Amino acid sequence: MTFPRLRSRPVTLSWRIAICGALWGCLAAGSILCGDEYFFLKKNGTEVQVRGRVIVEAEDGGALIEDRAGRLWAAESDQIVKREKDQVPFARLDADKMAEAVLDQLPDGFDVHKTAHYLICYNTSPAYARWCGGLFERLYRAFNNFWDRQGMTLSEPAGLLVAIIFSDERTYREYAVVELGESVHSIVGYYNLMTNRVVMYDLTGAQKIRQAKDRVRQSVEINRVLSRPEAASLVATIIHEATHQIAFNCGMQTRLADVPIWVSEGIAMYFETPDLKSSRGWRGLGAVNRTRLKRFHSPNRSRPADSIRVLLSDDRWIQGRAEDPRFQGREAVLDAYAEAWCLAYYLIKHHPDEFVKYMQLLAEKRPLQQDTAEQRVADFERFFGTLPGLEQKFLRQMSRVR
């Protein structure tokens, strides 16, 4: 079975490239400001008012702005009509204001379910929203506990993490097509780097769940439906995207920073398969990801001779956009994802301390500052040694994993 999310990554990441490459050619050397401001932006012919802080200021007056809901706005100088200082220090919206802001952008009929770290806006059954809230919180705990044990303490998110759940695929698509374009037909859920939100739809078919008589039975029914083998990749997609959201909100990664894509994807794949039969959710965290491993061992897969160097220095392979036609398109993307999972798995298992140090270095990367290919390789080799030596050990170890 294929994983629909694989087609989702180039979409969100292409924004990153578009912004890094096109709008920010004149980027100043990372001026980071903290004051709160009102921005009057002209976007697509309409004026938008954004209250937030400047994350990066470009030399020509363009700016990357984070608003109080956590959304990023990339504004070129000619799109900024006016700026006004605000005396109130920058802070993310509280739960009520955040709910108001999100509901304002959704069709009528949405409700809100709040958990310790999540704000779930939904128009499906409350039981499914609660179930997702529980799943996300278990993922959040599992993710934090895992990295804490590895020696990397993460921070609390600046505000609630927002997930939007549509009741059915059709209304989800109507909403998501604006963000995903044609890819919406193959994507069941995604994390949007710019809005900082996860968007998805009810994977169970809400009606069946509503027929269950009480909360416990509803939850049991959801687990029953989503524990079926044919639902595994759908649930994995949602977890994969929710993992991206946590990583970008807890100090592990910075949105629009130049972190090699294989790292983000490798980590999301490391966590992507929950154990719905376990109340803890991730009994087998870090277990072998069979789908990825099978692909990695496939004799038919395409693999550049110096694949680790390619993964490190050139994101185009994992995006299916490599110059070499052998490494273009969907199959190449799946091959690159398999390689990325294997590399993350190998490094976490066999070089855990170095991997944490590498992650801490990447966590320092600032938004919209592009590293050279040489710098990316040097960052990696600093912790793991030279690539040819590492590659040999990597391939030897992975050949033993079954």
Ligand SMILES: [Zn+2]
């Ligand atoms: Zn991903």
